[in-house]
Amino acid sequence: MVGYKFMGKAHAHAYRDIPFYFDSDATPVLQGIAGRDEAGVREAARRYGFASYETDWRRLIDRQDIDVIDIVTPNNAHAEIAIAAATAGKHVVCEKPLAMTLDEARQMLTAAQAQGVVHMLCHNYRFAPAVQFAKRLIQEGRLGRIYHVRAQYLQDWIMDPSFPLVWRLRKEVTGSGALGDIAAHILDLARFLVGEFREIVSAVETFIEERPLGEMTSGLNASLSPNIEGNQTGQVDVDDATAFLAHFENGALGVFEATRFAAGNRNGNRFEINGEKGSIRWSLEDMNWLEVYFTDDEPGLQGFRRVNCTEEVHPYAGAYWPAGHIIGYEHTFINLFKELMDGIANRRDVEPNFEDGVKNQAVLAAVERSAMSRQWVRVAEM
Amino acid sequence: MVGYKFMGKAHAHAYRDIPFYFDSDATPVLQGIAGRDEAGVREAARRYGFASYETDWRRLIDRQDIDVIDIVTPNNAHAEIAIAAATAGKHVVCEKPLAMTLDEARQMLTAAQAQGVVHMLCHNYRFAPAVQFAKRLIQEGRLGRIYHVRAQYLQDWIMDPSFPLVWRLRKEVTGSGALGDIAAHILDLARFLVGEFREIVSAVETFIEERPLGEMTSGLNASLSPNIEGNQTGQVDVDDATAFLAHFENGALGVFEATRFAAGNRNGNRFEINGEKGSIRWSLEDMNWLEVYFTDDEPGLQGFRRVNCTEEVHPYAGAYWPAGHIIGYEHTFINLFKELMDGIANRRDVEPNFEDGVKNQAVLAAVERSAMSRQWVRVAEM
Amino acid sequence: MVGYKFMGKAHAHAYRDIPFYFDSDATPVLQGIAGRDEAGVREAARRYGFASYETDWRRLIDRQDIDVIDIVTPNNAHAEIAIAAATAGKHVVCEKPLAMTLDEARQMLTAAQAQGVVHMLCHNYRFAPAVQFAKRLIQEGRLGRIYHVRAQYLQDWIMDPSFPLVWRLRKEVTGSGALGDIAAHILDLARFLVGEFREIVSAVETFIEERPLGEMTSGLNASLSPNIEGNQTGQVDVDDATAFLAHFENGALGVFEATRFAAGNRNGNRFEINGEKGSIRWSLEDMNWLEVYFTDDEPGLQGFRRVNCTEEVHPYAGAYWPAGHIIGYEHTFINLFKELMDGIANRRDVEPNFEDGVKNQAVLAAVERSAMSRQWVRVAEM
Amino acid sequence: MVGYKFMGKAHAHAYRDIPFYFDSDATPVLQGIAGRDEAGVREAARRYGFASYETDWRRLIDRQDIDVIDIVTPNNAHAEIAIAAATAGKHVVCEKPLAMTLDEARQMLTAAQAQGVVHMLCHNYRFAPAVQFAKRLIQEGRLGRIYHVRAQYLQDWIMDPSFPLVWRLRKEVTGSGALGDIAAHILDLARFLVGEFREIVSAVETFIEERPLGEMTSGLNASLSPNIEGNQTGQVDVDDATAFLAHFENGALGVFEATRFAAGNRNGNRFEINGEKGSIRWSLEDMNWLEVYFTDDEPGLQGFRRVNCTEEVHPYAGAYWPAGHIIGYEHTFINLFKELMDGIANRRDVEPNFEDGVKNQAVLAAVERSAMSRQWVRVAEM
Structure with a gap:
């Protein structure tokens, strides 16, 4: 997970609770969380139950033990991270709005589709x-x-x-x-x-x-x-x-x-x-x-x-x-x-996924x- | 009153009730009601308590015992009646919308202002x-x-x-x-x-x-x-x-x-x-x-x-x-x-009056x- | 009608409005109203539209032009008036509660039934x-x-x-x-x-x-x-x-x-x-x-x-x-x-009538x- | 925890979530859960995240690694378990109502007070x-x-x-x-x-x-x-x-x-x-x-x-x-x-505790x- 404030908290909690309430076909493991401020991200890792933390999100993408990148940063970082993650073959989840511009959104979708990764946009109120x-x-x-x-x-x-x-x-x-x-x-x-x-x-x-x-x-x-x-x-x-x-x-x-x-x-x-x-x-x-x-x-x-x-x-x-x-x-x-x-x-x-993100x-x-x-x-x- | 259906009923009732609830400075008297269908208007006069009825609204305007003309007809008759009434020196009340067009509305206002009569538009929800x-x-x-x-x-x-x-x-x-x-x-x-x-x-x-x-x-x-x-x-x-x-x-x-x-x-x-x-x-x-x-x-x-x-x-x-x-x-x-x-x-x-009607x-x-x-x-x- | 304050106002208004809204089989005529305070009852008669007023309710009961006595006094006067009215062959309407005691209520019912008059108790919320x-x-x-x-x-x-x-x-x-x-x-x-x-x-x-x-x-x-x-x-x-x-x-x-x-x-x-x-x-x-x-x-x-x-x-x-x-x-x-x-x-x-009054x-x-x-x-x- | 159905689920979830949301002075560890049906309790332990399970609640009380006993059984088992737990020096939490009878409730309170353990009654709606x-x-x-x-x-x-x-x-x-x-x-x-x-x-x-x-x-x-x-x-x-x-x-x-x-x-x-x-x-x-x-x-x-x-x-x-x-x-x-x-x-x-339980x-x-x-x-x- 990249980012750890309001949305990070909501996402982390949800991952923790899935196996409690549901028999999902995959079980989330909170492997790592990234943030620029080390004190903050360390505390977030501890509180939310992540096994490790990084101060550079690129490190998360490099890691082999991580399958999914969840982006909860401010909007201006969405595209870069999502494209890097998808390109690295990671599944990508992104907070809304998907991007800063329609162009960015389209590039994100293209990257995800090119690699065939699962992509999801966090319009939680649908749920x-x-x-x-x-x-x-x-x-x-x-x-x-x-x-x-x-x-x-x-x-x-x-x-x-x-x-x-x-x-x-x-x-x-x-x-x-x-x-x-x-x-x-x-x-x-x-x-x-x-x-x-x-x-x-x-x-x-x-x-x-x-x-x-x-x-x-x-x-x-x-x-x-x-x-x-x-x-x-x-x-x-x-x-x-x-x-x-x-x-x-x-x-x-x-x-x-x-x-x-x-x-x-x-x-x-x-x-x-x-x-x-x-x-x-x-x-x-x-x-x-x-x-x-x-x-x-x-x-x-x-x-x-x-x-x-x-x-x-x-x-x-x-x-x-x-x-x-x-x-x-x-x-x-x-x-x-x-x-x-x-x-x-x-x-x-x-659904909703990056296609929805582009349409939105x-x-x-x-x-x-x-x-x-x-x-x-x-x-x-x- | 010209017209006698849904709005006519609402207006007639209100006139009857004013002296019951309020000490108003003038007391309404239901002198006459006009409508084209004689059976209908006769029944309305009886039910609503009007002293007389006419089958041509112009007759109401001609009568000296009538001070106020209240228009509850469909909208396409508002202007003609209101202008005739105001020109005859009657105070005029009109159901909303004031007119079919802005032009009509302006003519109605001009007529009312020219004669200095009181004019009112029935936007009742204000009340x-x-x-x-x-x-x-x-x-x-x-x-x-x-x-x-x-x-x-x-x-x-x-x-x-x-x-x-x-x-x-x-x-x-x-x-x-x-x-x-x-x-x-x-x-x-x-x-x-x-x-x-x-x-x-x-x-x-x-x-x-x-x-x-x-x-x-x-x-x-x-x-x-x-x-x-x-x-x-x-x-x-x-x-x-x-x-x-x-x-x-x-x-x-x-x-x-x-x-x-x-x-x-x-x-x-x-x-x-x-x-x-x-x-x-x-x-x-x-x-x-x-x-x-x-x-x-x-x-x-x-x-x-x-x-x-x-x-x-x-x-x-x-x-x-x-x-x-x-x-x-x-x-x-x-x-x-x-x-x-x-x-x-x-x-x-x-208020609201024909000026409001023009603005609306x-x-x-x-x-x-x-x-x-x-x-x-x-x-x-x- | 005997009494003329809050309930008197509500009753008087209702009588006035019945012919406006309904084709009832009888039409109420506001013949007379009684109250002890002459200034008050005179004003009530004027405001509510009663044709006359009395300062002694017994006078209302004596009058031949009155068919129905409506009692809107404080509760301690209900029984005496209702019994007198029914005994005089008047239909009787009474505000709730019917009486001060169950005993009084029974006497009122008996009086009404003995004369075969119509009797009604004003539990208006039923309506x-x-x-x-x-x-x-x-x-x-x-x-x-x-x-x-x-x-x-x-x-x-x-x-x-x-x-x-x-x-x-x-x-x-x-x-x-x-x-x-x-x-x-x-x-x-x-x-x-x-x-x-x-x-x-x-x-x-x-x-x-x-x-x-x-x-x-x-x-x-x-x-x-x-x-x-x-x-x-x-x-x-x-x-x-x-x-x-x-x-x-x-x-x-x-x-x-x-x-x-x-x-x-x-x-x-x-x-x-x-x-x-x-x-x-x-x-x-x-x-x-x-x-x-x-x-x-x-x-x-x-x-x-x-x-x-x-x-x-x-x-x-x-x-x-x-x-x-x-x-x-x-x-x-x-x-x-x-x-x-x-x-x-x-x-x-x-309904509700004096029988309901007794049961209540x-x-x-x-x-x-x-x-x-x-x-x-x-x-x-x- | 003794019992594992509706209330067991609610309790287990809450223990898991405390460190996520709060900086509490102690952190709950889900050490063991007991239930009579082995298949059921095994599945509950897995789902809820308990480290172990027992098919006899007395085993939980015997264990040194357990400090708190939480009772979520039907009501007729509350007293026996709570008294045994308190007597063994465990803190005790009990679902409501505390007991089958006032007498039982008093015995439970006495047992808890005698050992000086913390006792709590789960009237969650207070919270x-x-x-x-x-x-x-x-x-x-x-x-x-x-x-x-x-x-x-x-x-x-x-x-x-x-x-x-x-x-x-x-x-x-x-x-x-x-x-x-x-x-x-x-x-x-x-x-x-x-x-x-x-x-x-x-x-x-x-x-x-x-x-x-x-x-x-x-x-x-x-x-x-x-x-x-x-x-x-x-x-x-x-x-x-x-x-x-x-x-x-x-x-x-x-x-x-x-x-x-x-x-x-x-x-x-x-x-x-x-x-x-x-x-x-x-x-x-x-x-x-x-x-x-x-x-x-x-x-x-x-x-x-x-x-x-x-x-x-x-x-x-x-x-x-x-x-x-x-x-x-x-x-x-x-x-x-x-x-x-x-x-x-x-x-x-x-609060609420077993004293509240006795009063309730x-x-x-x-x-x-x-x-x-x-x-x-x-x-x-x-």
């Missing part, structure tokens, strides 16, 4: 049981033709103007702001559930344009508490908020919004999908529940059902606890890596281009 | 106590600078392809579909709460393009149950759904969506507004509640408060029942016409133009 | 469309055998120790506290929906035992804002809270709680009923919604449906507005009096006896 | 961050004097009459039904948050009195899917549902209900507490949220706040993920055993006695 169940309902035609998808990813963690210019707010490190960080999640969910985007028109905003310099605290267990470094400020060059309208290939109309300025919404990843036979609603903060409506329910008894997706019939839920005993954020990763393990053991494609990146690029050109942009032309 | 209270919070600066408004008006009453081509689906009568009927409401609420629109980009959809001919049943108490007339079908020439992004004059970013194809949403008029100091959420189907969040609430105790706006401190609520005894849809009209009565008695402007119509026109041109459209250029 | 729909589901066997009913009526309007000793807190005027005022509602709903009580064990509490003297403000539109009168205090001799367990005749287990000390619950009248085939939940503050669960819903799709009971298929709802346009507290009275009018026109029994009073008496004796009490032995 | 935060609010006096606690634990997993007579339905193995299994949880939460019970009156029900013989499937990951064994049936001799009223030592009034017959409630552990200064509400199925109301919130802005207890300021939450990333059922155990580890390392009492058992015994005697029972007299 909430409620989301998987939504997918099943849609695939089975239970909603019929899809008319609408509306999705929001609302956060509020940078609203304070004194919150510093952390790496997630610097374009050279992160590529974009709310767009690549959280809009990426909702568009991936839309692609997963509804289908491919045809064209897009977007608007972006940066509400606070200058911030003190600083970074997150480095403790492994730390939440997003930032440190201010001195009195200097810097320019915010990424979006605080992004919204876009979309037409899908199948005729659905999409309305999307991602922002870090929605006070009171800590992690409000939500969607509603309306089809000719019914509708579904989901919200990450209540991720165990799926609201489902069917137009053919008996008159007088039509209403959204609030289903607790913790039953054996719900995807992945049977691996955990009896009905009504909810699971949390980290289980989305356990489920995701369970698929990875099975894919690796059977040399089988998994094309949507992100279309959003960015539209924000500049103030025109509708066809995703296929990216 | 839910929770919405009025939201307005007060925003005006007092409790949310600070506004960053976001997202609003949806989701309905599902025409999803069945066998639902007929009623007047609300025919452009010549109604002007537009979801746009003028329900998007008009959410953009008016946004103007009321957030401020003026600067520019817009939109997308519209008509999902079902051909429908059987037919109309609503004509009973006064009838809900929206349609009658099919024979086997003929007609072309739907209005939008089933409209979505648009907007930049506001004050820098807020808006995301709007109105549709009649959102299964399970009977009357889902909802908005959320995010400001630098807090957020609010409202939903028409739970119209007595306002959800409010403040960023300066104590750490650990920050969350949306669900406030039942039925206390004396909440606008209009003190006129009704003790706290916790909710009111409904019809009370929005009682409150609205209470303002009208006070305005007429004191020859004072009321400019936004509607911008949405339509953007849907055609696939460009961002400045509202001021309409 | 929320969602509650009526719940009744229909249960009657049709959709929940199967009933196992559980749990109901709470939670309020918080007297929690402030400086809130005065208004008449609703004085035993001589009101008979009991939370018990007769609000527990009466939930036990009536339980009898309506589940069946008769067999036995009861109860606990009562008075948390604040001394309060300043004072009364509600007398304005007709006033909410429950109290006036303090001087520095004197008095003893609270009624219950602030009452809870009881119950076995029903049909084997269901009941858990009931009524309190005026549940901070944050303005008007929290709520119940959940669990049967072998399903469950329902209802809450007055969200009175248009009924939550419904069926055990035979498809696996994976089992969850409470949130049904907005505003469709034509829902009882009474078709008289009002299209689906999704909610109604409020006052409509429960309109529906109730619609039944009264039909009953009177057809000389037909209506027997439950109230059993609760009181159990609170004293600290024993289970059989309702049939009261 | 949801929202519940811990509720405790803090109450301790700080933020709710003031407590007036009410109402708590329900509603499940529905045995409603089907063909569900077999599993061990949780047999008195000799389990002691009681809903009472010891789930009422135990809500009374423990009430003791934790509100204080000690003074007296109780109860009602119990067994709705389905005969069931086919059978047991749960034995797979480690299995949910509560039962196997039927042949055609034989047996008598259900435990309660399906239990309800009780309670007076607390501090004057609060309690209303409690636990049932396995509340259709649609998979795991509905819920409470609301009302105090003079505010109220709180919690529900296990939405365990990350705490609803909080304060009476001194600004007029017009009073309402329950829905707080997502995932921030660093919330107890234990900082060990996991950033705000808004929810945790689940299993984390309650991680938090609980974190306290155990710290207690053992520092030879310090932890006294309440359970009072409930049972009251159900028999149909009298109020003082808990102190048990």
Whole structure:
């Protein structure tokens, strides 16, 4: 694993838990972790249970005892590491967004396909049981033709103007702001559930344009508490908020919004999908529940059902606890890596993978281009 | 009153109830009602308590015993009646959307202003106590600078392809579909709460393009149950759904969506507004509640408060029942016409009025133009 | 009508609205209203639209132009007025609780039955469309055998120790506290929906035992804002809270709680009923919604449906507005009096009536006896 | 660890995760697990990561390499194992309810105290961050004097009459039904948050009195899917549902209900507490949220706040993920055993412990006695 902070923690935990909950076809072994700061990576190795650590990720790729490289670095390092790893014949897992640009993403896919390695993109929210169940309902035609998808990813963690210019707010490190960080999640969910985007028109905003310099605290267990470094400020060059309208290939109309300025919404990843036979609603903060409506329910008894997706019939839920005993954020990763393990053991494609990464990146690029050109942009032309 | 169906019922009831609940400065007297179908209008007069009826609305305008003309006809008759009424020196109330076109709307405003009559536009949802209270919070600066408004008006009453081509689906009568009927409401609420629109980009959809001919049943108490007339079908020439992004004059970013194809949403008029100091959420189907969040609430105790706006401190609520005894849809009209009565008695402007109608119509026109041109459209250029 | 404050307002409004919404078999005419304070009753007559007023209720009963006596006085006057009215051959409607004691209630029933007049008890919450729909589901066997009913009526309007000793807190005027005022509602709903009580064990509490003297403000539109009168205090001799367990005749287990000390619950009248085939939940503050669960819903799709009971298929709802346009507290009275009018026109029994009043009073008496004796009490032995 | 099914899985997982999330003062090592069925316990040892297994729990107690005995067997084995373990100087952890009888519970406490070992009772729901935060609010006096606690634990997993007579339905193995299994949880939460019970009156029900013989499937990951064994049936001799009223030592009034017959409630552990200064509400199925109301919130802005207890300021939450990333059922155990580890390392009492077990058992015994005697029972007299 390359990187060890918030995402590193989530990934490491998931690998540890897979054999506890699942009989996967391969069992993850935490062989090595890499990071530039030796004290930090040593502590991470100890805490997360890695057998060794390296201060240069290239050393991990050179090692023969390592089969899979998992990339949890900031976005600007994804491509180089992924391409090196794939070229070395390692299976590759990468945090989202796949790359800084569509071009990079395509090179990563090409490298992975050239070597025939398994590649996976960590859009973990696909793996909430409620989301998987939504997918099943849609695939089975239970909603019929899809008319609408509306999705929001609302956060509020940078609203304070004194919150510093952390790496997630610097374009050279992160590529974009709310767009690549959280809009990426909702568009991936839309692609997963509804289908491919045809064209897009977007608007972006940066509400606070200058911030003190600083970074997150480095403790492994730390939440997003930032440190201010001195009195200097810097320019915010990424979006605080992004919204876009979309037409899908199948005729659905999409309305999307991602922002870090929605006070009171800590992690409000939500969607509603309306089809000719019914509708579904989901919200990450209540991720165990799926609201489902069917137009053919008996008159007088039509209403959204609030289903607790913790039953054996719900995807992945049977691996955990009896009905009504909810699971949390980290289980989305356990489920995701369970698929990875099975894919690796059977040399089988998994989803979402770098192809999804390229398609997602094309949507992100279309959003960015539209924000500049103030025109509708066809995703296929990216 | 000209017209007597769904909206006529709502208006008539409100006039009757004003003196019961309020000490308004003028008291409405239901002098006359007009409609083309004599049986229908006679029955409406009897049921609603009008002293007389006419089969030609011009007769109402000619009568000296009538001071106010209230227009609840389909949209294509608004302008002619309103201009005639204002020209005759009557105060004029008109259902929304004000007109078929921005031009018509401007003529209506000019006519009303020329005669100095009181003019009002029936955007009743402004008058839910929770919405009025939201307005007060925003005006007092409790949310600070506004960053976001997202609003949806989701309905599902025409999803069945066998639902007929009623007047609300025919452009010549109604002007537009979801746009003028329900998007008009959410953009008016946004103007009321957030401020003026600067520019817009939109997308519209008509999902079902051909429908059987037919109309609503004509009973006064009838809900929206349609009658099919024979086997003929007609072309739907209005939008089933409209979505648009907007930049506001004050820098807020808006995301709007109105549709009649959102299964399970009977009357889902909802908005959320995010400001630098807090957020609010409202939903028409739970119209007595306002959800409010403040960023300066104590750490650990920050969350949306669900406030039942039925206390004396909440606008209009003190006129009704003790706290916790909710009111409904019809009370929005009682409150609205209470303002009208006070305005007429004191020859004072009321809101929303035809100026709001013109501004709303400019936004509607911008949405339509953007849907055609696939460009961002400045509202001021309409 | 005898009395004219909070309940008088609700009743008067309902009578006025019946002909607007319904084709009832009789039409109410507001002939006269009585109250001791002449200024107050004169103003009430004007505001509510009564043709005349009296300062002695006996005068109303003597009048030949009056067919129905509606009693909205404090509880200690119910019996005398009702018996006098029935004896004079007037139909009688009475606010709940029917009487101060079970004995009084029986005398009232006897008087009404002896003269063959129509008698009705104003348990208005039965007449929320969602509650009526719940009744229909249960009657049709959709929940199967009933196992559980749990109901709470939670309020918080007297929690402030400086809130005065208004008449609703004085035993001589009101008979009991939370018990007769609000527990009466939930036990009536339980009898309506589940069946008769067999036995009861109860606990009562008075948390604040001394309060300043004072009364509600007398304005007709006033909410429950109290006036303090001087520095004197008095003893609270009624219950602030009452809870009881119950076995029903049909084997269901009941858990009931009524309190005026549940901070944050303005008007929290709520119940959940669990049967072998399903469950329902209802809450007055969200009175248009009924939550419904069926055990035979498809696996994976089992969850409470949130049904907005505003469709034509829902009882009474078709008289009002299209689906999704909610109604409020006052409509429960309109529906109730619609039944009264039909009953009177057809000389037909209506429900709930004085028989229900006697049965409810027997439950109230059993609760009181159990609170004293600290024993289970059989309702049939009261 | 003795036992290895549902609870064994939850405990084992928690021990594994402690060093990942916490810097506890002692680190758990999974040395051995015991179970009677060799195949089952061998598989459990492998899956859960225990270093060894035994088929006789006494062997675990004899081993010098084991410091802590964790008892997750059915209830009828708790006392014997706990006393043997404590007598051997091992620290003891025991699933709830502590014992079959109050007498057993007292012997267990005596044994643990005599040896000075650390003892803990697994009421894991105390350790949801929202519940811990509720405790803090109450301790700080933020709710003031407590007036009410109402708590329900509603499940529905045995409603089907063909569900077999599993061990949780047999008195000799389990002691009681809903009472010891789930009422135990809500009374423990009430003791934790509100204080000690003074007296109780109860009602119990067994709705389905005969069931086919059978047991749960034995797979480690299995949910509560039962196997039927042949055609034989047996008598259900435990309660399906239990309800009780309670007076607390501090004057609060309690209303409690636990049932396995509340259709649609998979795991509905819920409470609301009302105090003079505010109220709180919690529900296990939405365990990350705490609803909080304060009476001194600004007029017009009073309402329950829905707080997502995932921030660093919330107890234990900082060990996991950033705000808004929810945790689940299993984390309650991680938090609980974190306290155990710290207690053992520092030879310090932890809570809840066997003293709580004795007090809880006294309440359970009072409930049972009251159900028999149909009298109020003082808990102190048990």
